[in-house]
Amino acid sequence: MIVVEELSVTVGSFSLQDISFSLQAGEYGILMGRTGSGKTTLLESLCGLKPLDSGRIMIDGEEVTSLKPGARGIGFVPQEGALFHRMSVRDQIGFALEIRRQSASTIASRVKTLAELLGIVDLLDRGPEGLSGGERQRVALGRALAARPSVLCLDEPFSALDEETRGDMYNLVRTVTREAGVTTLHITHSRVEAEQLGDCILRIVDGRIEQSESKTESSESSEADV
Numbered sequence: 001m002i003v004v005e006e007l008s009v010t011v012g013s014f015s016l017q018d019i020s021f022s023l024q025a026g027e028y029g030i031l032m033g034r035t036g037s038g039k040t041t042l043l044e045s046l047c048g049l050k051p052l053d054s055g056r057i058m059i060d061g062e063e064v065t066s067l068k069p070g071a072r073g074i075g076f077v078p079q080e081g082a083l084f085h086r087m088s089v090r091d092q093i094g095f096a097l098e099i100r101r102q103s104a105s106t107i108a109s110r111v112k113t114l115a116e117l118l119g120i121v122d123l124l125d126r127g128p129e130g131l132s133g134g135e136r137q138r139v140a141l142g143r144a145l146a147a148r149p150s151v152l153c154l155d156e157p158f159s160a161l162d163e164e165t166r167g168d169m170y171n172l173v174r175t176v177t178r179e180a181g182v183t184t185l186h187i188t189h190s191r192v193e194a195e196q197l198g199d200c201i202l203r204i205v206d207g208r209i210e211q212s213e214s215k216t217e218s219s220e221s222s223e224a225d226v
Helices: 039-047 089-099 104-118 133-145 163-180 191-197 215-225
Strands: 002-011 014-023 028-033 054-059 074-077 151-155 183-187 200-205 208-211
Touching: 002 039, 014 039, 014 183, 014 200, 014 208, 028 039, 028 191, 039 074, 039 151, 039 183, 074 133, 089 104, 089 133, 104 133, 104 163, 133 163, 151 163, 163 191
Parallel strands: 028 183, 028 200, 074 151, 151 183
Antiparallel strands: 002 014, 002 054, 200 208
8 A cells, every 4th residue: 555645855946746645555556647747756756766855655554754765665667677787587586685685595486486477487597688678577577576565666667668568568567466466656658558557547737646536446436326
């Protein structure tokens, strides 16, 4: 679950003021808005990569506003994956567990599970060079999920992919996030992507958040009216 209350953040001459929204546990939220509206700034603030001027961030009922990024229980997939150049796919996925000093057997087991789920077992001993866009995003997704975060943040993860690959990734991401039970916040400019993946849509308009009714709430409301 994500709850953001009156968040304000300034980056240079740009600022977001009094941003508030919430996503229920396991919900898939889509964040939309014009270029330059502050979508990435908001996502990075949530992840702890941008300092806040004011406001509060709650993850699963715990305030994480002052916690370091690695302590927030958030997995982050930046645009185009941003893989480490000198690491194998195996090491990329296991990285978050390695820095948390998990045992070698624990890391190997988790990497194997995620590689099978993401369909990249045959890539584990390869480096990032030569991977297709879709393969890179699968690896980045595995890296983000390795430490079993309760929240997943995705910053336009499919913008560089061709139409066919995007369709495959929509299905994969929806399956993986449901199986992992993570609450997801996903930036996109694509209405198709929003409709395919989102349970609800958040829009940044003039520095404010407009939040649509979730599909779950809409379904429950419809059933109550019958």
